[in-house]
Amino acid sequence: MTRRTVVKVALVSLGVAALAAGVGAAAGAWGEDPQPPVAAATVSWEGVLTAPTAASTFAAPSADEPPAAEPTPVAPQPPAFDLARHPTGDPASPWVVVNKQHPVPAEYVPADLVDVAPGVQLRADVAPDLTAMIDAAAPAGARLGILSGYRSYQDQAATRAAIEARRGFDHAERYSARPGFSEHQTGLAVDLGSTTQPGCDLHTCFAQTVEGAWLAEHAWEFGFVVRYTEANTDVTGYAPEGWHLRWVGRELAAHLHTSGIGSLEEAFGVPGGPVYAGG
Ligand SMILES: [Zn+2]
Incomplete structure (x- = not known):
């Protein structure tokens, strides 16, 4: 895809998003809070990987046979993934949990x-990996456009206030994140x-789009x-959003993938859920 096409598509998509916001009718128009959370299946994951046990039986050498080969030394286990390398409570940390x-x-x-x-x-740190991902998706027919990235606190507050003024608090609460609670403010999240x-x-x-399916896998x-x-x-605490990607770096992303850990909250033991802090 040419750069011009990407730009054009991004602009068209932004226009669609703005239009949706304008009528206030699009449930999915505002990032991570478009719909009330639905009841979900119980989340379960294996937090502990058990190391394979080394085989400990081998035949004792007998007098008329050559001694058995030395048992193969057990390969040293790779060090456990260090989840404390970056803090989760610092908004500037690549592993911040919002x-x-x-x-x-x-x-x-x-x-x-x-x-x-x-815009x-x-x-x-996110840009090179985003470019590489978009480039890798294209040959598979997944033509990704960049819709939205960093959002300032002021932008979040203005968006929220406009929706509340037009549709009331309850509607806003269902379809728009409260200001300050968007992962987009970290500059690490992209739609x-x-x-x-x-x-x-x-x-x-x-x-269900080819782009969404590709992202889920890759x-x-x-x-x-x-x-x-x-x-x-x-x-x-959020309904599924296949379009909202959070950059955490390749090492942690690979660790989560191979471990089958399904969320940052579970990886770091950070509480989350549908209730806002402070009620
Ligand atoms: Zn988002």
Whole structure:
């Protein structure tokens, strides 16, 4: 895909999102809080990997046979993945966990935002992996567009206030995150679109598009996690959003993938859920 096409698609998608916001009718138009959480299946995952036991039986050498070969030494186990390498409570940390129990301070603005598309910014560390992911998806027919990245506290507050003024608190509570509780304020989260089925952008059906399916399978290879899934609704407090990708770096993303850990909350033991801190 040419750069011009990407730009054009991003602009068209932004226009669609803005239109949806304008009528206030699109359940999925505002990032991680488009719908009330639905009841989800019980989340379960194996937090402990048991190391394989080394075979300990081998025949004792007898007098008329050559001695048995030395038992193969057990290969040293790789060190356990160090989940304490970066803090989860610092908004500047690549492993920060933001949810309804853990807001981002209003004054926090990432120091190293870079442009990744017209009007869209992300932290500098995210950009190369995002580019690599979009480039890798294209040959598989997944034509990803960049819809939204960093959102300031002020933007979140203005969006929320506009929805509340137009539709009331209850409606806003269902379809819009409270300001300060959006992962987008970290500059580590990006909403991606389907340029083959743009009608599903920011909607549940994105997961069924070729782009959504590709991301579900491959995003981890580029350091991203699909932050809100069918399986982790209870622990994240958000309904599934196949388009909302959170960059955590390739090492952690690979660890979560190989371990089968389905959320950042579970990986780090950080409380989440559908209830806002402070009620
Ligand atoms: Zn989002």
